[in-house]
Amino acid sequence: MKTVKISLNSIDKVKAFVNDITKFETDFDLVSGRYVIDAKSIMGIFSLDLSKNIDLNIHADDNIDDIMNALKPYIVQ
Numbered sequence: 001m002k003t004v005k006i007s008l009n010s011i012d013k014v015k016a017f018v019n020d021i022t023k024f025e026t027d028f029d030l031v032s033g034r035y036v037i038d039a040k041s042i043m044g045i046f047s048l049d050l051s052k053n054i055d056l057n058i059h060a061d062d063n064i065d066d067i068m069n070a071l072k073p074y075i076v077q
Contacts, residue, residue: 002058006074008050013074018042020070026060 008014021028021039028039032054037044039056048054053076058067068075 002060002064004056004058004068004071005053005076006056006071007053007076008045008074014042014045014050017074018045021067023070024060024063024067026058026063026067028059029057031055031057 006017008017018040030037030039030045030048032048032052035048037048039045056071056074058064060067
């Protein structure tokens with residue numbers, strides 16, 4: 001499992017993010033405080049506080065490089 005911090009601070013970013021990660025068979029979880037939601041659920045994402053950075057847990061062992069390339073626009077350094 002790999003964890004990265006992402007920013008989803010607009011509706012368009014959320015839609016693009018969900019479209020990008022649904023291309024992968026891997027499970028993704030978003031963690032904000034004590035809440036953990038399925039990152040492929042657009043309704044779940046909108047239940048989080050999107051003004052803050054969110055932890056994304058990637059449950060993958062293979063093709064992690066492809067996933068990281070797809071996530072580049074959302075990752076916060």
